[in-house]
Amino acid sequence: MARDSFAVAVSFLGALVLLATAASGARLPGRAGGSAQPRGDGGATSTAVFALGSFWRSEAAFGCLPGVIRTSVGYAGGSKANPEYRNLADHAECVKVEYNPQLIQYKQLLDVFWASHDPREVFGQGPDVGNQYRSVIFTNGTLEARLAGLSKEREQGKDRSSVITTEIQPVGAFYPAEPEHQKFELKRKPFLVQLIGNLSEEELMSSTLAAKLNAYAADLCPLETHKRISSKIDEIAKKGWPILKDI
Numbered sequence: 001m002a003r004d005s006f007a008v009a010v011s012f013l014g015a016l017v018l019l020a021t022a023a024s025g026a027r028l029p030g031r032a033g034g035s036a037q038p039r040g041d042g043g044a045t046s047t048a049v050f051a052l053g054s055f056w057r058s059e060a061a062f063g064c065l066p067g068v069i070r071t072s073v074g075y076a077g078g079s080k081a082n083p084e085y086r087n088l089a090d091h092a093e094c095v096k097v098e099y100n101p102q103l104i105q106y107k108q109l110l111d112v113f114w115a116s117h118d119p120r121e122v123f124g125q126g127p128d129v130g131n132q133y134r135s136v137i138f139t140n141g142t143l144e145a146r147l148a149g150l151s152k153e154r155e156q157g158k159d160r161s162s163v164i165t166t167e168i169q170p171v172g173a174f175y176p177a178e179p180e181h182q183k184f185e186l187k188r189k190p191f192l193v194q195l196i197g198n199l200s201e202e203e204l205m206s207s208t209l210a211a212k213l214n215a216y217a218a219d220l221c222p223l224e225t226h227k228r229i230s231s232k233i234d235e236i237a238k239k240g241w242p243i244l245k246d247i
């Protein structure tokens, strides 16, 4: 009985979130299959891959940007086939960003890349020490390689007293990381996971909303967006958050 009412309450909440998000014009992932195919106008989705330290934070750094459709984490840049978190060999932890190039440009993603880590650090980022945390821009084609190269020169030009360690290399195989590493920041806040209806791992991976909330959970949304999401959550909590009084 208690479990039934809990289930009802949770799906009620889910519906509220869907309503609130739809009203704001935010893009929603399909509940079934979780497809977040953005538009029916034939526009292509572009993909960018970056390594900039722990992929938990890297994923959150890109998730709130307007035009980002989905994010996921994985391993790239090494030679080992099918790397795993505990045995990733020469791979780097990476984030894969799928985006609508009509809404956000590769150049802007590069700006976020540079601003989200310290590319002058050698063999790690902050407390995370090791080759897996190296800084890499994985490019897809000559245009991206050129833009990446120019942005690196610009970055180096800001200060010549230390070297930018960032490598630029063509993206090869990208191996998706284990489910527990996907949307890690969001999963640290089970309340938020519940708020969007306890999506399956697959759905979490493909959901635009989950990518945004993952960034929100890590405090990596722009201030205005952060406030907007917070007040929406407060509103939902006030209106309909179920309080279990007895069992």
Ligand code: MHO
Binding pocket: 054, 055, 056, 093, 127, 128
């Ligand atoms: N500082 C993190 C690194 C994890 S990462 C996904 C830790 O707590 O181990 O490599």
